[in-house]
Amino acid sequence: MDPRIREHAAVVANHSVDLQEGDTVVVDAHPVAEDLVVALFEEIGDAGAKPLWTVKRAGKRPDRAFLRSADGAFETPEHELAMMEETDVYIAVRAGTNATETSDVDPATNTAYRQAYRPVQEERLSKRWCLTQYPAPANAQLAEMSTEAYENFVWDAVNKDWADQRDHQEQLVEILNPADEVRIKSGDETDLTMSIAGNQALNDHGKHNLPGGEVFTAPLPDSVEGTVHFDMPLYHEGREVTDAYLEFENGDVVAHEAGKNEAVLTEVLETDDGARRIGELGIGMNRDIDEFTYNMLFDEKMGDTVHMAVGRAYPVTVGDGNEVNDSSTHVDMIVDMSEDSFIEVDGERIQEDGTFVFE
Known part of the structure; x- marks a missing residue:
């Protein structure tokens, strides 16, 4: 086994989820990631915890079959909810054999299923959890990299x-936490302002998402004004969406378009009322992520980027008395900030062309 796999497992166990004796642990991973699962089970054994390996993350082919066969009316899977209720730690490992397996599932079906599945997701997020990546060949192929390079x-x-990394990012947290207005400007098509007054900027240094490498917060839902061109593509439900463009008034998306798969973007925005608002503002700060790979777990952490998610806000980022944007979806999209770009906080420029004032 590559020694970096055991190092990866140790980071998950000791840094991300802080395994404790007696913990019940669900490891959710595709069989292609078996080496990492084995290394995680070693860590779980050393900690005196109790493991269970599930393959929900391997379920894209079965999920596709189920979703294409179902009548579009879904109920919350109570048996899966019960498992999450009895779980102390949830470790999800991204990996797969086909990154676009669900590309021929009707977006409306995906939306309906996601809404029914939301109680399971919320229960899962209430646990000690970590989402990470195993470098599977399918992900390397999507990134247009060799297996070894990936x-x-x-x-x-x-x-x-x-x-x-935490100490580096804390410098940005200290700028954002007392702030009111943030302005994001990039090129001719992105000029967006929002208030974050009273909300909390969080330092993502690998505790939940591994890799970490961002500082994120939530805007006041009705404060977002202007336009944004997400010039980096994303994969959503197995489909590539390019050049997403959103126009905001009083916090709501009032116009949108995309260069490719605009219908997918439309379906996201029509999920519910909250899906037409921004739930997260994130600023990438992991300089070891320097290539775009069509994997949001990595791409949103890139230095020289800003990402925003339409949909659900993380309640932990929302201050007392402020509104939490509620939605059953949360879809991140990325702006390249490396050229002709800046971020201003309360009128002061804190980043220009990807470089922070403290770098």
Whole structure:
């Protein structure tokens, strides 16, 4: 086994989820990630915890079959909810054999299923949890990299000094926490302002998402004004969406378009009322992620980027008395900030062309 796999497992166990004796642990992973599962089970055994390996994350082919066969009316899977209720720790490992397996599932069906599944997701997020990546060949192919190059990319981003990364990112947290207005400007098509007054900026240094490498918060839902061109593509439900463009008034999306798969973007925005508002503003700060790979777990952490999610806000980022944007969806999209771009906080420029004032 590559020693970096055991290092990866140790980071998950000891840094991300802080395994304790007696913990019940669900490891949810595709069989292609078996080496990482084995290394995680070693860590779980050393901690005196109790593991269960599930393959929900391997379920894209079965999920596709189920979703294409179902009548579109879904109920919350109570048996899966019960499992989450009895779980202390949830570790999800992204990996797969086909990144576009669900591309021929009707977006409306995906939306309906996601809404029914939401109680399971909420229960899962109430536990100690970590989402990470195993460098599977399908993900390497999507990133247009060799398997070896992708392995190096993943483990360079994951197996790092997270205490040092935390300290680096804390400088941005200290700027954002007392702030009111943030302005994002990039090129001719992105000029967006929002208030974050009273909300909390959080330092993501690998505790839940591994790799970490961002500082994120939530805007006041009705404060977002202007336009944004997400010039980096994303995969959503197995489909590529490019050049997403949103126009906001009083916090709501009032116009949108996309260069490819605009119908997918439309379906996201029509999920519910909250899906037409921004639930998250994130600023990428992981300099070891320096290539775009069509994997939001990594891409949103890139230095020189800003991402925003339409839909659900993380309640932990919302201050007392402020509104939590509620939705059953949360879809991140990315703006490249490396050229002709800046971020201003209360009128002061804190980043220009990807470089922070404290770098």
